[in-house]
Amino acid sequence: ALLRDLRSWERRLNQALDNRIGGLRLRLERQLRPLYGARRVISPIRRALRDLREQLQQMQRSDLRQRQERLAALHRRLMRLDPRSVLRRDQRELAAVTAKLRDAGRLPVRQRRDRLQSLEFRLQGRGRPLVREARATHAELCAQLDALSPLRVLERGYAIALHESTDRAVRSTAEVKQGDRLRVRVSDGEFGAKVESHD
Structure with a gap:
Protein backbone atom coordinates (compact mmCIF):
# COMPACT_ATOMS: atom_id res chain seq x y z
CA ALA A 1 0.00 0.00 0.00
CA ALA A 99 26.68 -15.57 24.22
CA LYS A 100 25.65 -14.36 27.68
CA LEU A 101 24.17 -17.75 28.54
CA ARG A 102 27.27 -19.52 27.28
CA ASP A 103 29.49 -17.28 29.40
CA ALA A 104 27.26 -17.83 32.42
CA GLY A 105 27.40 -21.60 31.87
CA ARG A 106 31.18 -21.57 32.23
CA LEU A 107 30.86 -20.45 35.85
CA PRO A 108 30.96 -23.18 38.53
CA VAL A 109 29.55 -26.08 36.48
CA ARG A 110 30.97 -28.73 38.80
CA GLN A 111 29.37 -27.06 41.80
CA ARG A 112 25.98 -27.09 40.07
CA ARG A 113 26.45 -30.72 39.03
CA ASP A 114 27.25 -31.76 42.62
CA ARG A 115 24.20 -29.93 43.92
CA LEU A 116 22.03 -31.58 41.28
CA GLN A 117 23.29 -35.04 42.24
CA SER A 118 22.62 -34.29 45.90
CA LEU A 119 19.07 -33.23 45.10
CA GLU A 120 18.56 -36.38 43.01
CA PHE A 121 19.68 -38.59 45.91
CA ARG A 122 17.38 -36.77 48.31
CA LEU A 123 14.49 -37.04 45.88
CA GLN A 124 15.04 -40.77 45.43
CA GLY A 125 15.15 -41.28 49.19
CA ARG A 126 11.89 -39.44 49.71
CA GLY A 127 10.20 -40.74 46.59
CA ARG A 128 10.19 -44.45 47.42
CA PRO A 129 7.97 -44.19 50.53
CA LEU A 130 5.62 -41.86 48.68
CA VAL A 131 5.31 -44.36 45.83
CA ARG A 132 4.58 -47.22 48.23
CA GLU A 133 1.95 -45.15 50.04
CA ALA A 134 0.32 -44.13 46.76
CA ARG A 135 0.18 -47.75 45.59
CA ALA A 136 -1.43 -48.88 48.84
CA THR A 137 -4.02 -46.09 48.66
CA HIS A 138 -4.75 -46.98 45.04
CA ALA A 139 -5.29 -50.65 45.90
CA GLU A 140 -7.60 -49.74 48.79
CA LEU A 141 -9.69 -47.44 46.61
CA CYS A 142 -9.93 -50.11 43.91
CA ALA A 143 -11.19 -52.61 46.47
CA GLN A 144 -13.83 -50.15 47.74
CA LEU A 145 -14.92 -49.38 44.21
CA ASP A 146 -15.17 -53.07 43.39
CA ALA A 147 -17.27 -53.70 46.49
CA LEU A 148 -19.71 -50.97 45.49
CA SER A 149 -19.98 -52.14 41.88
CA PRO A 150 -23.55 -53.14 40.87
CA LEU A 151 -22.16 -56.29 39.28
CA ARG A 152 -20.66 -57.38 42.61
CA VAL A 153 -24.01 -56.74 44.29
CA LEU A 154 -25.75 -58.92 41.71
CA GLU A 155 -23.16 -61.69 42.21
CA ARG A 156 -24.11 -61.78 45.89
CA GLY A 157 -27.67 -62.81 44.96
CA TYR A 158 -29.42 -59.50 44.60
CA ALA A 159 -31.49 -58.46 41.57
CA ILE A 160 -32.49 -55.13 39.99
CA ALA A 161 -36.05 -54.64 38.72
CA LEU A 162 -36.48 -52.09 35.92
CA HIS A 163 -39.70 -50.61 34.53
CA GLU A 164 -39.99 -51.91 30.99
CA SER A 165 -41.52 -48.64 29.75
CA THR A 166 -39.15 -46.17 31.46
CA ASP A 167 -36.07 -48.37 32.06
CA ARG A 168 -35.83 -46.92 35.58
CA ALA A 169 -35.02 -49.03 38.63
CA VAL A 170 -37.87 -49.90 40.99
CA ARG A 171 -36.94 -48.78 44.49
CA SER A 172 -40.34 -49.02 46.21
CA THR A 173 -43.60 -50.94 45.91
CA ALA A 174 -45.31 -47.58 45.48
CA GLU A 175 -43.59 -47.23 42.12
CA VAL A 176 -45.40 -50.21 40.56
CA LYS A 177 -49.00 -51.28 40.13
CA GLN A 178 -50.71 -54.47 39.12
CA GLY A 179 -50.08 -55.34 35.48
CA ASP A 180 -46.82 -53.38 35.12
CA ARG A 181 -44.19 -55.16 33.08
CA LEU A 182 -40.67 -55.31 34.53
CA ARG A 183 -37.24 -56.46 33.47
CA VAL A 184 -35.34 -58.22 36.22
CA ARG A 185 -31.56 -58.10 35.96
CA VAL A 186 -29.42 -60.72 37.74
CA SER A 187 -25.69 -61.47 37.66
CA ASP A 188 -25.72 -63.51 34.43
CA GLY A 189 -28.50 -61.74 32.46
CA GLU A 190 -32.10 -60.55 32.75
CA PHE A 191 -35.66 -61.80 32.27
CA GLY A 192 -39.15 -60.31 32.02
CA ALA A 193 -41.72 -60.22 34.80
CA LYS A 194 -45.27 -58.95 35.35
CA VAL A 195 -46.62 -57.49 38.58
CA GLU A 196 -49.52 -59.68 39.68
CA SER A 197 -50.00 -58.09 43.09
CA HIS A 198 -48.09 -56.16 45.71
CA ASP A 199 -48.53 -55.37 49.40
Whole structure:
Protein backbone atom coordinates (compact mmCIF):
# COMPACT_ATOMS: atom_id res chain seq x y z
CA ALA A 1 0.00 0.00 0.00
CA LEU A 2 2.90 2.36 0.74
CA LEU A 3 4.52 1.79 -2.66
CA ARG A 4 1.18 2.26 -4.41
CA ASP A 5 0.69 5.62 -2.68
CA LEU A 6 4.22 6.61 -3.64
CA ARG A 7 3.66 5.82 -7.31
CA SER A 8 0.36 7.73 -7.29
CA TRP A 9 2.08 10.76 -5.76
CA GLU A 10 4.85 10.61 -8.37
CA ARG A 11 2.31 10.46 -11.22
CA ARG A 12 0.45 13.49 -9.86
CA LEU A 13 3.71 15.43 -9.54
CA ASN A 14 4.76 14.64 -13.12
CA GLN A 15 1.32 15.62 -14.39
CA ALA A 16 1.50 18.95 -12.53
CA LEU A 17 4.94 19.66 -14.01
CA ASP A 18 3.73 18.81 -17.50
CA ASN A 19 0.73 21.11 -17.08
CA ARG A 20 2.95 23.93 -15.80
CA ILE A 21 5.43 23.57 -18.68
CA GLY A 22 2.62 23.30 -21.23
CA GLY A 23 0.99 26.46 -19.90
CA LEU A 24 4.26 28.39 -20.05
CA ARG A 25 4.92 27.15 -23.56
CA LEU A 26 1.49 28.29 -24.73
CA ARG A 27 1.99 31.67 -23.12
CA LEU A 28 5.34 32.08 -24.84
CA GLU A 29 3.89 31.06 -28.18
CA ARG A 30 1.16 33.69 -27.81
CA GLN A 31 3.77 36.31 -26.99
CA LEU A 32 6.02 35.30 -29.87
CA ARG A 33 3.32 35.02 -32.50
CA PRO A 34 3.13 38.79 -33.36
CA LEU A 35 6.90 39.15 -33.12
CA TYR A 36 8.10 36.55 -35.61
CA GLY A 37 9.00 39.18 -38.15
CA ALA A 38 10.81 41.49 -35.77
CA ARG A 39 14.48 40.63 -35.44
CA ARG A 40 15.04 43.22 -32.77
CA VAL A 41 13.03 41.16 -30.25
CA ILE A 42 14.89 37.89 -30.79
CA SER A 43 17.53 38.58 -28.16
CA PRO A 44 15.06 39.39 -25.35
CA ILE A 45 13.04 36.34 -26.29
CA ARG A 46 16.14 34.17 -26.20
CA ARG A 47 17.02 35.58 -22.81
CA ALA A 48 13.47 34.96 -21.61
CA LEU A 49 13.62 31.40 -22.92
CA ARG A 50 16.99 30.85 -21.31
CA ASP A 51 15.72 32.21 -18.01
CA LEU A 52 12.61 30.11 -18.29
CA ARG A 53 14.67 27.03 -19.07
CA GLU A 54 16.85 27.66 -16.04
CA GLN A 55 13.79 28.15 -13.86
CA LEU A 56 12.29 24.94 -15.13
CA GLN A 57 15.53 23.07 -14.55
CA GLN A 58 15.74 24.44 -11.02
CA MET A 59 12.14 23.42 -10.40
CA GLN A 60 12.81 19.95 -11.76
CA ARG A 61 15.97 19.59 -9.66
CA SER A 62 14.13 20.78 -6.56
CA ASP A 63 11.19 18.47 -7.21
CA LEU A 64 13.53 15.60 -7.97
CA ARG A 65 15.47 16.19 -4.75
CA GLN A 66 12.25 16.30 -2.73
CA ARG A 67 11.04 13.10 -4.36
CA GLN A 68 14.37 11.40 -3.68
CA GLU A 69 14.24 12.46 -0.03
CA ARG A 70 10.67 11.22 0.22
CA LEU A 71 11.61 7.93 -1.44
CA ALA A 72 14.57 7.53 0.92
CA ALA A 73 12.34 8.15 3.96
CA LEU A 74 9.78 5.66 2.68
CA HIS A 75 12.52 3.13 1.99
CA ARG A 76 13.81 3.49 5.55
CA ARG A 77 10.30 2.93 6.88
CA LEU A 78 9.89 -0.13 4.68
CA MET A 79 13.22 -1.52 5.84
CA ARG A 80 12.17 -1.12 9.47
CA LEU A 81 8.96 -3.04 8.71
CA ASP A 82 10.59 -5.62 6.41
CA PRO A 83 10.36 -9.14 7.96
CA ARG A 84 13.91 -9.85 6.86
CA SER A 85 15.21 -6.80 8.72
CA VAL A 86 13.17 -7.75 11.79
CA LEU A 87 14.52 -11.30 11.55
CA ARG A 88 18.11 -10.08 11.29
CA ARG A 89 17.61 -7.84 14.32
CA ASP A 90 16.09 -10.71 16.30
CA GLN A 91 18.97 -12.96 15.25
CA ARG A 92 21.48 -10.42 16.52
CA GLU A 93 19.64 -10.17 19.84
CA LEU A 94 19.45 -13.97 20.07
CA ALA A 95 23.16 -14.28 19.39
CA ALA A 96 23.89 -11.76 22.16
CA VAL A 97 21.66 -13.62 24.65
CA THR A 98 23.20 -16.96 23.63
CA ALA A 99 26.68 -15.57 24.22
CA LYS A 100 25.65 -14.36 27.68
CA LEU A 101 24.17 -17.75 28.54
CA ARG A 102 27.27 -19.52 27.28
CA ASP A 103 29.49 -17.28 29.40
CA ALA A 104 27.26 -17.83 32.42
CA GLY A 105 27.40 -21.60 31.87
CA ARG A 106 31.18 -21.57 32.23
CA LEU A 107 30.86 -20.45 35.85
CA PRO A 108 30.96 -23.18 38.53
CA VAL A 109 29.55 -26.08 36.48
CA ARG A 110 30.97 -28.73 38.80
CA GLN A 111 29.37 -27.06 41.80
CA ARG A 112 25.98 -27.09 40.07
CA ARG A 113 26.45 -30.72 39.03
CA ASP A 114 27.25 -31.76 42.62
CA ARG A 115 24.20 -29.93 43.92
CA LEU A 116 22.03 -31.58 41.28
CA GLN A 117 23.29 -35.04 42.24
CA SER A 118 22.62 -34.29 45.90
CA LEU A 119 19.07 -33.23 45.10
CA GLU A 120 18.56 -36.38 43.01
CA PHE A 121 19.68 -38.59 45.91
CA ARG A 122 17.38 -36.77 48.31
CA LEU A 123 14.49 -37.04 45.88
CA GLN A 124 15.04 -40.77 45.43
CA GLY A 125 15.15 -41.28 49.19
CA ARG A 126 11.89 -39.44 49.71
CA GLY A 127 10.20 -40.74 46.59
CA ARG A 128 10.19 -44.45 47.42
CA PRO A 129 7.97 -44.19 50.53
CA LEU A 130 5.62 -41.86 48.68
CA VAL A 131 5.31 -44.36 45.83
CA ARG A 132 4.58 -47.22 48.23
CA GLU A 133 1.95 -45.15 50.04
CA ALA A 134 0.32 -44.13 46.76
CA ARG A 135 0.18 -47.75 45.59
CA ALA A 136 -1.43 -48.88 48.84
CA THR A 137 -4.02 -46.09 48.66
CA HIS A 138 -4.75 -46.98 45.04
CA ALA A 139 -5.29 -50.65 45.90
CA GLU A 140 -7.60 -49.74 48.79
CA LEU A 141 -9.69 -47.44 46.61
CA CYS A 142 -9.93 -50.11 43.91
CA ALA A 143 -11.19 -52.61 46.47
CA GLN A 144 -13.83 -50.15 47.74
CA LEU A 145 -14.92 -49.38 44.21
CA ASP A 146 -15.17 -53.07 43.39
CA ALA A 147 -17.27 -53.70 46.49
CA LEU A 148 -19.71 -50.97 45.49
CA SER A 149 -19.98 -52.14 41.88
CA PRO A 150 -23.55 -53.14 40.87
CA LEU A 151 -22.16 -56.29 39.28
CA ARG A 152 -20.66 -57.38 42.61
CA VAL A 153 -24.01 -56.74 44.29
CA LEU A 154 -25.75 -58.92 41.71
CA GLU A 155 -23.16 -61.69 42.21
CA ARG A 156 -24.11 -61.78 45.89
CA GLY A 157 -27.67 -62.81 44.96
CA TYR A 158 -29.42 -59.50 44.60
CA ALA A 159 -31.49 -58.46 41.57
CA ILE A 160 -32.49 -55.13 39.99
CA ALA A 161 -36.05 -54.64 38.72
CA LEU A 162 -36.48 -52.09 35.92
CA HIS A 163 -39.70 -50.61 34.53
CA GLU A 164 -39.99 -51.91 30.99
CA SER A 165 -41.52 -48.64 29.75
CA THR A 166 -39.15 -46.17 31.46
CA ASP A 167 -36.07 -48.37 32.06
CA ARG A 168 -35.83 -46.92 35.58
CA ALA A 169 -35.02 -49.03 38.63
CA VAL A 170 -37.87 -49.90 40.99
CA ARG A 171 -36.94 -48.78 44.49
CA SER A 172 -40.34 -49.02 46.21
CA THR A 173 -43.60 -50.94 45.91
CA ALA A 174 -45.31 -47.58 45.48
CA GLU A 175 -43.59 -47.23 42.12
CA VAL A 176 -45.40 -50.21 40.56
CA LYS A 177 -49.00 -51.28 40.13
CA GLN A 178 -50.71 -54.47 39.12
CA GLY A 179 -50.08 -55.34 35.48
CA ASP A 180 -46.82 -53.38 35.12
CA ARG A 181 -44.19 -55.16 33.08
CA LEU A 182 -40.67 -55.31 34.53
CA ARG A 183 -37.24 -56.46 33.47
CA VAL A 184 -35.34 -58.22 36.22
CA ARG A 185 -31.56 -58.10 35.96
CA VAL A 186 -29.42 -60.72 37.74
CA SER A 187 -25.69 -61.47 37.66
CA ASP A 188 -25.72 -63.51 34.43
CA GLY A 189 -28.50 -61.74 32.46
CA GLU A 190 -32.10 -60.55 32.75
CA PHE A 191 -35.66 -61.80 32.27
CA GLY A 192 -39.15 -60.31 32.02
CA ALA A 193 -41.72 -60.22 34.80
CA LYS A 194 -45.27 -58.95 35.35
CA VAL A 195 -46.62 -57.49 38.58
CA GLU A 196 -49.52 -59.68 39.68
CA SER A 197 -50.00 -58.09 43.09
CA HIS A 198 -48.09 -56.16 45.71
CA ASP A 199 -48.53 -55.37 49.40
